[in-house]
Amino acid sequence: xxxxxxxxxxxxxxxxxxxxxxxxxxxxxxxxxxxxxxxxxxxxxxxxxxxxxxxxxxxxxxxxxxxxxxxxxxxxxxxxxxxxxxxxxxxxxxxxxxxxxxxxxxxxxxxxxxxx
Amino acid sequence: xxxxxxxxxxxxxxxxxxxxxxxxxxxxxxxxxxxxxxxxxxxxxxxxxxxxxxxxxxxxxxxxxxxxxxxxxxxxxxxxxxxxxxxxxxxxxxxxxxxxxxxxxxxxxxxxx
Numbered sequence: 001x002x003x004x005x006x007x008x009x010x011x012x013x014x015x016x017x018x019x020x021x022x023x024x025x026x027x028x029x030x031x032x033x034x035x036x037x038x039x040x041x042x043x044x045x046x047x048x049x050x051x052x053x054x055x056x057x058x059x060x061x062x063x064x065x066x067x068x069x070x071x072x073x074x075x076x077x078x079x080x081x082x083x084x085x086x087x088x089x090x091x092x093x094x095x096x097x098x099x100x101x102x103x104x105x106x107x108x109x110x111x112x113x114x115x116x
Numbered sequence: 117x118x119x120x121x122x123x124x125x126x127x128x129x130x131x132x133x134x135x136x137x138x139x140x141x142x143x144x145x146x147x148x149x150x151x152x153x154x155x156x157x158x159x160x161x162x163x164x165x166x167x168x169x170x171x172x173x174x175x176x177x178x179x180x181x182x183x184x185x186x187x188x189x190x191x192x193x194x195x196x197x198x199x200x201x202x203x204x205x206x207x208x209x210x211x212x213x214x215x216x217x218x219x220x221x222x223x224x225x226x227x228x229x
Contacts, residue, residue: 004159033216042120042205042219043160056214091159095215102148102167103215107159 002027004094004108005074012114019079021111023092031098032075033105034067037089048098049075055099082115089113119143120208122220131229135193139206139220142187146208150217151180151191154203163204164191196227 005024013019025032030051035043045059049069060067064082069075079086089112093105121140129135137151147168152160166173166180166189173180179192193200203224207217 006159031215035217035219040221042221043207043217045216045218048214048216056216059216093159093217098215100213100215103209104150104162104165105215105217106162107152109157109159112157 004092004106006090006092006108006111008111009109010112010114012116013082014116015083016081019082019086019113019115021077021079021090021092021113022074023077023094023108024074025092025094026096026106029094029096029106031095031103032069033093033095033098034075034077035091035093037091037110039088043091046077050098079113082113084115087113087115118220119146120206120218120220122204122206122223124223125221126224126226128226128228129196131198131227132195135191135196135200135225135227137191137193137204137206137223137225139189139191140187141189141208143208143210143218144187145210145212146218147211148209149180149182149189150207150209151178152205152207153200154205154222160205193225196225198227198229201225201227 034046048056097103150165151163154160203222206220
């Protein structure tokens with residue numbers, strides 16, 4: 001039973017380019033959470049999605065960031081017109097029981113985004 | 117405004133001894149707490165959790181204690197092993213939330229042989 005998969009593991013972009021980060025949840029999990037970790041910081045919640053629905057995007061920056069979790073395929077976190085401050089590790093987590101406080105989330109290995 | 121605080125950035129312990137990692141929180145709506153372990157260049161790995169209706173949960177060498185009145189929890193690892201060396205994150209989720217986790221900044225544990 002494969003764990004949460006994220007790709008690419010490392011992504012380098014120049015300022016102004018687009019970054020696309022992909023996440024495949026664990027088998028049987030239909031709840032996906034995205035988090036961002038800046039250097040020397042803890043993980044910060046960005047967005048929570050179920051299949052075809054954004055449930056909570058209260059942690060997402062208002063501009064340039066978007067997320068989706070289509071009926072088929074992985075969840076995608078998209079960052080348009082990247083800036084240096086977007087450089088961070090982006091982690092995806094999946095859960096069998098999202099939408100409530102009592103849920104254990106299982107994390108992928110992360111995508112490390114570097115903006116030159 | 118940090119709702120989950122891990123005030124010790126690092127902790128060094130001798131192999132075989134007990135490691136105690138501490139975490140404080142400010143939000144009284146938190147009702148579920150989790151500890152994650154993280155190695156460099158990897159994602160966090162779930163270790164143990166506790167709900168607010170309990171004050172202790174044990175799993176092998178790992179025990180989490182919750183003191184609701186003090187808004188404090190701790191993770192005990194005994195006996196500590198060199199493979200336990202990693203960054204440990206405390207996380208919490210709030211009653212009525214969609215389950216998003218609020219993380220502390222982490223404590224780097226070094227277990228020396």
